[in-house]
Amino acid sequence: MHEDPLRQRLVKVLYPADPDEAETRTEAIWVLPIVGDENEGTGIILNDSVSGKARFQVGDIATWISASPATQKAEIVASRRTPFRTDGEFLSRERTQLAQGFHAENEALRMRRVKTMAVLCCEVCGNPGVGRLLPDEVWRAIIPAEHQSKVLCDSCIDRFEKAAREGARAA
Ligand SMILES: [Zn+2]
Numbered sequence: 001m002h003e004d005p006l007r008q009r010l011v012k013v014l015y016p017a018d019p020d021e022a023e024t025r026t027e028a029i030w031v032l033p034i035v036g037d038e039n040e041g042t043g044i045i046l047n048d049s050v051s052g053k054a055r056f057q058v059g060d061i062a063t064w065i066s067a068s069p070a071t072q073k074a075e076i077v078a079s080r081r082t083p084f085r086t087d088g089e090f091l092s093r094e095r096t097q098l099a100q101g102f103h104a105e106n107e108a109l110r111m112r113r114v115k116t117m118a119v120l121c122c123e124v125c126g127n128p129g130v131g132r133l134l135p136d137e138v139w140r141a142i143i144p145a146e147h148q149s150k151v152l153c154d155s156c157i158d159r160f161e162k163a164a165r166e167g168a169r170a171a
């Protein structure tokens with residue numbers, strides 16, 4: 001079976017559900033980068049947004065940037081409606097040129113917005129990054145009670161996991 005090269009390049013980016021309210025819920029959406037990559041780029045929105053088509057819909061062009069490429073997903077900073085709606089039209093020449101133009105037009109906006117984006121950091125060690133999700137019962141078993149309600153990075157989770165394992169052996 002052939003893998004579809006288009007599908008392999010899909011990435012997820014984030015955006016605030018309410019564009020006028022930076023502190024609202026964050027949603028994620030699938031995009032196909034035409035210019036750049038998952039950390040900074042411009043491409044095509046591949047599904048309607050969770051909060052409705054008014055925000056984003058299939059075929060829109062969006063440009064995004066990440067405040068901390070190694071540790072968190074990019075956020076959409078601008079988007080535009082297009083007349084294209086179907087899969088077959090996604091990689092048309094016209095569409096590619098539109099994405100390239102939109103990417104260049106919004107360079108300054110991306111640079112400005114990235115400065116105001118919050119870098120999510122671990123609440124124990126202070127390093128940027130949010131660690132993996134664990135099932136609740138595992139989380140409660142390995143993370144000390146005073147840190148259980150905090151956002152932790154992977155290396156802190158690893159450290160607590162190791163300590164819990166060694167504690168269990170010593171007991
Ligand atoms: Zn940490």
